[in-house]
Amino acid sequence: MQDRSKSRPLPSSLAWLTALAMVSATAPVSAGEPRADGLRAGELHAGKLHVASPDWRDQVVYFAMVDRFDDGDPSNNDQGVGEYDPADGGRYSGGDLRGLNRRLDYIRGLGATALWITPPVANQWLNPSRSFSGYHGYWASDFSAVDPHYGRLDDYRALSRGLHARGMYLIQDVVVNHTGDWLACDRAGAADTAAARCHLRSDPQGRSAPAQPPFDRNDPADAGDRAAAIYHWTAPIADYTDRRQELDGQLADLDDLNTENPAVRRALRESYGRWIREVGVDAFRVDTAFHVPADFFADFLHADEPQAPGVARVAAATGRDDFLAFGEGFGSDKAFADAQARKLDGYMRTPGGLPSMINFPLYGSLGEVFARGRPSAELAYRIDSMMALHADPWRMPSFVDNHDVDRFLAGGSEAGLKQALLAMLTLPGIPVIYYGTEQGFATQRPSMFAAGHGSGGRDHFATDAPLYRYLQRAIALRRGNRAFSRGRPTVLTANAARSGAIAWRMDGDDGRALVVLNSADTPVLLDRLDTGLAPGTWLRGVFAIDGDPRDLQVGADGALSLVLPPRSGKVWRAEAAVAASTLDAPAALPRLDPLPAAPVRGDFEVHGEAPGSRRLQLVIDGDLGSAQTVTVAADGRWRARVRSDAMIDPATVHRLVAHDPDRGASSAAGAFRVALDWRLRAERDDPAGDDTGPDGGYVYPTGPGWRALRPADIRRVRAWSAGGALRVEITMADISEAWHPANGFDHVAFTAYLSLPGRDGGATVMPQQQARLPDGRRWHYRWRAHGWSNALTTADGADADNEGAAVTPVPTIAVDRGAATITAIFPATAFASPADLAGAVLYITTWDYDGGYRPLAPEAGPMRFGGGDAQSPRVMDAIEVTLE
Template sequence: MNRLRPGAWLGAALTAITLHATAQAPGLKLHVPSPDWRDQVIYFVLTDRFDDGNPRNNDQGLGEYDPRQSHTYSGGDLAGLQRRLDYVQALGATALWLTPPVLNQWHDATHGFYGYHGYWASHFKRMDPHVGTLAEYQRLSDALHRRGMYLVQDVVVNHTGNFFSHGPGWRADDPAADYRPNTGSRPQRRPLQPPFHLNDPRRAADRAAGIYHWTPEIRDVTVRREELDFQTSGLDDLNTENPRVRRALRDSFGWWIRSVGVDAFRIDTAYHVPPEFFEDFLYADDRQAPGMARVAERTGRRDFLAFGEGFGIDAPGQTRYTRKLESYIRGDDGRARLGGMLNFPLYAGLVDVFARGRPATDLQRRVQDMVAADARGIDPRRLPTFIDNHDVDRWLAVSGEAAMKQALLAMMTLPGIPVLYYGTEQGLVAQRASMFAAGWGSGGRDRFDTASPLFRYTQSVVALRQANRGFSRALPQVLQASGAGPGVLAWRTAHDGQVRLVVFNTADTPRFVDNLPVGPAQARLRRLFDIHGDAPATLAADAGGQVHLRLPARSGTVWAVEPATDGPAVSAEEAPRLDPLPAEPMTGDFSLTGQARPGTELALIVDGDESRAQRVHAGADGRFTARIDTRRMSDPALAHRVVLRTLDGSRVSNALSFRMALPWQTLADVPQPLQAGGGPTGSYRYPTHESFTQQMDLRRTRVLAAGGALRIELDMADLTSVWAPANGFDHVAFSIFVELPGRAGGARVMPGQNAELPDGMHWHLRLRSHGWSNALFGPEGASATADGRSITPAAAIHTDAAQRRVVFTLPSEALGDPASFSGARVFVTTWDWDGTWRPLAPEAGSFTMGGGMADGPKVWSASPVIRLP
């Protein structure tokens, strides 16, 4: 570690970072032709947290380096990346994506944050000394290209660091009104690079230059003008409509392509920039500052990929965000914009179905949307896909390893460019934990274990994709998807005569899949990959080209579908038959009838769950009647499936679909008075940042039941969506604890909240949810720092902004199908989440709770312990 003496850091840093592009070592392989991006697998690293190859650049003398804390610099750098390329390549990755290496604002003392991540630029054409030197970056580019790998750089065109803000007196017609320079910015008080240094509207020249939008922070991201022109998280919003700004950005980022040999860009916060901007950014013919595609062409890159980031996930039946995503790839006039966008809709489907146990039809819809987009000229094969990243919870923070293995297999067998977030292959849980022993969140050990089971598994699914080109070329056809909850999900791809079948059971218990159409009559299935390793090596379809399968819990199998081989035909005669059901939803238990061979013993299976199958006997006339228990079926939006099979499995009936609409009954309605402060004694204070507006204040709790499902409605003092949260609310995290009657065991600890449940209560199920997370846990393994056992299916979430209401519906299956809620107890608490539980301190800060000690209870509002009648 090399600490610079006070006052000397700036000269040393600037000497190191002002090398000109022509100062590259001769013989380096910086410029190579573009690859076919459909064939690439990208490994994404947050550079500061990956590996520290040069400890001498860690501490630049401003107290910004402290690997004991999550929000300061840990020391990862380019030298660390280069010495771990063997590791990255061994995983099967073909490209390395790193966070912005540009010179950053290192410390925003006003808000108490540090720029270790790289997204707070003070100069877009200089290296940040924490990351390394230009020469080191060039050597990394050279090393990648000599391995046949590619370099992806994260870039920001929407904003700089936080060098100024506007207070409540801001006026749109007077940018100088209540303008507030950030006096806590270090090491610079304003950007170093022209024209971005013109950031004080109190000066006539700066105001006339119009480099910035001179706006306050976003309060409502759904208002398009705020999304485009206001400050994102207090970061100074660039006026990207200004030709001078556009030219400076083209000049800045084209420099990295020429000087380092960058092969692709990921564009941060793309939705905060007008989509038309990217036509100029990529394709401008300006001789002095050409567009990125033009610069890349001059270096021999004919397909420079620039893909954007944009949160936005449509609810079923909606297309707003889908169309928005597409507008950033292609204009209404057909003009090209970005080469792709991060596929957040697919990410949502993967998380909902594999991590949260939502119906498999949720992912089916996402896949079908991709196929439909292809018909509109939006190629899903060029949309980068992912299961977690640095802005969302890591997979293992909300679900288990079995579900993560399924999600990885799904990503590798669907169209798109797979992106692996560093550490996923090593089982990291903390969002931005370090891979190297000295970094924050590493657990005191290096995490570069190529023999670990998760690394080997990830390596195997990457190899599967690379060996079967159809996964990167073909559009999938979904064959079957469970509509009522976790269960079967199957799709088929065909490319150059190669047909592949991918089948999952997303449930935590075995499932039966019936009437799955796989190909021509008596087609042969040959196993290529299986998560558990115990799926049949071969299978044969019946005369109708269908198979019926028993799928183990959390299974995932890939088969090659091949022509039929000679052999006896499998008869499909005398299959049992179910009589039609009414189209309207049922409102309670109902009878089902049908026909089978007289005297046949049958199993009636609902939603593929053989463990709950009902034995049915066909009478002398072949008729039978069965009663369907509907206690766990409370959601009228879900389609249930019922089928019959003979006990020996040789015959399977037609499948029927039905819906349920059980009535909801109110069990409790508890209002709460609004208090001046939060916490156990009312002494806690909100963070001082203006975006906090009583979002954690609970005003009312209602508890309702339908069958075995429980619904909890929470009315809040305020409900906001400042940061475009997927769940419709931010600046609040809910913890809901449920104690079930007649259940032994349970836990009293409130994980992460420095507290225990009151009134001797023990929880059997706990919900933790914030704007981007929704997870259920059982008490097994729960502690002050561990959530417990992951449970699916997760709760359904509905928000009503007008009523300031959040509604959580806990499925009967997740609750263990309780016979009654009489005597059950419910307890609700609120706090906030920012990668982890928001910190508490004696004095409130911009994003720190005040009024308590750091180890005090992290509970702002709490309902009473509610006992259900």
């Protein structure tokens, strides 16, 4: 690597930099402030209803929940059936279409070019089977009408016009799989047995059916309704791995539509075509696409029926020749696997089907690498996989946060979030920014406006918020160069062993760019990176998460060597190369003697030579922060001993480099593997059937999959250590994977507290569990994991509401359903590398988690534990072990 930024002028790319500057200059306009185009912020009727489709590859989407964004008309908040209560996260809060409209300049100021909103259609206001409202929009009563909580049809048209006036686009969330929850079936069976298996429930509005025909034909006791076959007459899904249940069963008790029925298909086309014609919707996001047969969408989009044409035909008639419809397929793949990605791809490759699906597997990898400290090679695999597997990944929406999963900041750091966002914005796909990410939200669905749920009593529209300003810059980077929105990535390096460097090059018609990130919390050595660029190529620094990126020059061998600060991210634009004769000759390199070929079982010795060097840093897996400094002897020889308890996977090939920091020269890398010698330190059985809470009075939720399995019943815990590394095996009564969880288990969440002897600090409170550790003991590390989360925190900042400071790496989780065991393996670095764990105390609890610990009330519900109240401990079973 050569830094010549001060010694000679750089070639320019004025057109690209000018475009970037113009996008960066997009500034938010406060409400009422005059704009340069003559409109005023919040103008309602200035734009056209119908506009041509954009090139969706170049768009940046802002995703807002209507009810939680802003309240522009308080008069429509309370419709009088107990559904409105901002103090309750399960009730309406008051956000509406007018609120969105008056904040369009806030959204545009961020750099977003399109707005995706949750379904605005008339919903079931209160669910009769649980204490929850339809504020989110996914429980339709009438697919063709605006919900009164959100406003009127004219309000929706005004939102469309306001977006189009700003050169922005409107994306409506649509549901084709189900309606609200009026029909209850207690078991599976043929449609002609529905009268014996199913019954209707009335909601607080006095309805026992949707308001819209033909969806109102849901009475299992009516032979005509059964014959109409509008519904599947099925019980709730008990096993999400069963494809027939996934397609025809009730998702979360919601009434499953028979989308094979021509009458259902026609009614859905008519309803959703109306929003395009009468409101000017530019694209659809299709909810729960995996629960609908893939071939349904060819009819939905392209049906040639004059009275109810496919929605893509409707859109074309309004001048939209590229009406985007992208589906939700909820499912993230495990590391180095692509089963869910292939399932997504099947929907996109079905003839005439959905042209796009949301890239959930990429979301999973971004979170694993940047929030949970997994090896950056997991993201590298995902990038390579999506480019090889999908025909058009450039039109697949990508995201870091959304409304159905934990926010990134629930278990990750702000530094990690900035990296994940930069990665998303420099890779193929349509980036989606979930509302509140730009304000640092850590909970799933709080309100942006002061009067709404979870707002803390204040508005959250600050355009000087650090993450808002950061996103302005990062979005401007993407919009300023189409290499990021239309180019093809080539992964150049990634770390297979731990968090650390990952780099890719984007090649497009508009040029080439280099993106480099360090996902570790320590400095990383990126040695001899093969850029694939010509020797002498100048790299103009165009973006850095922190500070200013230096301009660089590729070496004579086409490589770069860099020291990457912790959690850094940098982007360079490749420009012209200079003659090779002007490049500096490389320095003499240190040398490693051969490393052990067989896996080492503990600490081991390495040696080599480095003539001309005074000292070396032994850098393992790029981790410069933990590098051991070694003095080189007078004869040029050196030797050192390597600690191995941070290396927990015997299949991982580790990489060692001898680096001379004074000369900037590094040896060729040596490879080795580690198979730790684990020692059993604790073993304890737990009584069967004691999963009844602290006082024995708790009961499981009433929904399927709880009471028969007893998924929170701990039967045994064993713990091993190897130096400061920890392996914990939890044996359960049974393990459920009915919801197809990413981590291999569901219906239970584990929260474990580790107390380390001789360690100062700690906390006694068990965050969000309404409890404290037994005997006043203090914990230093807390692990929380359920089917879709895996978070490790320290006690720093922990209290009754806050989980503490996030720590990486998180443990590796393995599930053996046959043995009913869940195993978590923590490297020593997760606990700040203690020499040994003798005397450590581990306290493990069970409950369940879904964006927060599941509620507890005197009476159990389908997804609510019973036998306690809001102040009672969230602990179903618990066990304590001490490592001897």
